Amino acid sequence: MSVTAPQGFRAAGVAAGLKSFGDPDVAVVVNDGPDDVAAAVFTTNRFPAAPVLWSKQVLAGGRVRAVVLNSGGANACTGPEGFQDTHATAEHAAAALGLGAIDVAVASTGLIGVRLPMDHLTAGVTAAVAALSADGGPAAARAIMTTDSVPKTTVQAREGWTVGGMAKGAGMLAPSLATMLVVLTTDAVVPAEVLEPALRHATAHSFERVDSDGCLSTNDTVVVLANGASGVTPTAEELGAALDAACLDLAMQLLADAEGSTKDIAITVRGAATVQDALTAGRACARNNLLKTALFGNDPNWGRVLAAIGTTDAAFEAGRVDVTINGVTVCRGGAIGDDRDGVDLTGRAITIDVDLAAGTEQATIWTNDLSIAYVHENSAYST
């Protein structure tokens, strides 16, 4: 049921002709209240897309009534004209919904550096508003897909209240969010001062630790809407746990559908002096093309793990680092460990466990292998 699993939300997804082949490409999610509490996290890229600039403004007040999303065009690096397009989109949706533009967040995804065909987009918004329904969650999830092979949704049901969500994203998965658009909804009663930090914690421990290809997008947006329709007020801990679960569920779906990937790789760095050290070391592995190609080739090339970690400033002594791949400690004390031939990499799931022997902290970064299909897909994307 996606974003319409909680009470008091309607959604729709329609084909407006932004994409070739007539696939759905415009989605609208509406919060029917009674509350209209909202929070969001955006890309840290210094070339934020027009819809990111717009949505940051409207969400600054901690409230929003609707979200308009489109695939088929990122409206990024499109200058003042692109921002006017986003503003016009919000105005058009607001008029159709009987709201003000300030009540409407906008999110876009697709090719950077191309203006959106506004006539198609506004017609699509009109059609989507007309199609809004309490069963529209799945259609909305399909309409935001780009190179995604499957729609991504989550439902976290609790005692009398629910968190629902949808996500898109299959490439440019990198720190400070992947290239992705995420809308979360809940019918719990949640004050703004509780919702915002809960969302930040949930994204920091899920989307921000997925680093599929090291490329940070210009459009990343995660929005959560809370309407209190259930009348239930969970504790901050209960709400946080539900948002954590929803974001992690969606993040793992993003990882599993990453462009051209054949492996889901969980790199856990333990024995770190700080969590930041663990994240830095894990990310260095997730960004190392030689390691990622080796794993694509089912090669437990632990030397490339050390070579990657060796480029970081994380605290460790070279002679004390252990590396375990799928349960086999192939590197002990920075040198040759157990027989690498004992490592089975034929499955999709790969775990790399690095022990820095420098402390008690740990963190996990999730990534994918670097495959021939990834290169093919991304070399042909816009041509």
Added chain:
Amino acid sequence: MSVTAPQGFRAAGVAAGLKSFGDPDVAVVVNDGPDDVAAAVFTTNRFPAAPVLWSKQVLAGGRVRAVVLNSGGANACTGPEGFQDTHATAEHAAAALGLGAIDVAVASTGLIGVRLPMDHLTAGVTAAVAALSADGGPAAARAIMTTDSVPKTTVQAREGWTVGGMAKGAGMLAPSLATMLVVLTTDAVVPAEVLEPALRHATAHSFERVDSDGCLSTNDTVVVLANGASGVTPTAEELGAALDAACLDLAMQLLADAEGSTKDIAITVRGAATVQDALTAGRACARNNLLKTALFGNDPNWGRVLAAIGTTDAAFEAGRVDVTINGVTVCRGGAIGDDRDGVDLTGRAITIDVDLAAGTEQATIWTNDLSIAYVHENSAYST
């Protein structure tokens, strides 16, 4: 003539059985004096290979008489036993040459995490010493190749003195040197206090600005030997210019032979507030897999250039950045510029010119595209 172009140097390359297929894999370069001034630059990777640890020690005194190099095994991450192997190699070569082990630098390249077959290696050193000749430069250059498709040599002839050199390296090309072994020789009269800074300047402006795949190796070594046999004493400027030219020549040969590459990409960032900003922004582009795959696909996807630069802390305003690809300014003021269809990317050489409009400094980073062949070659490397 490679490293034997200057007077007073002998070299050899032989097949010792470290590589399969019986390719040459052991090289020796000897300085016959009269001087034995030397300097070196090594990888900054925190898991330096055994030969790097050894050669740092022997070169600390600013002098060395010979360099032993092997392909077919990096002797990296091999622990104390690996260091003993390197020490034994130097001892063996020293005995054969009538020198002390302290006079012999060692460099290795190949797979990480595997011990060297010492019986083959020492036999190869014996054979190489027996084969030393003033014409042996080309043979030595061939013996240090790994995935290189061609040997890489340079000769810089000056008035009465010469700089010669050889290099290997075709992958793991990254900052703070590529995965590469380089030996430079000169018959100029050069005091140690002149040679060392000249080598640092030359490497900083050549090898350290080649970032083919962002992966920093454990074995990178650049050694320069100066014997004064010509009796000519160039000025520090003249020597520096010759070393700069030799290193840039070799660096461009590394770039042109990078694993699986189909494009040589020069990313020049100008209008930067500092040279470091220019290098940071250029390197972010060189590391961006989505940009590198787009270029492999002949796609002038300038949005990926901005997305990459947008992840850095370089000084710029998003609305003032221009991007020119092969002469076409496809992005102006951070937005859509001239028609991208006018960009011809069918050749091997690609120039990306980024103007940050934030200052007067500039720098160039050289990289390659990310091709299907790169993935294939590196996924099959050790299996």
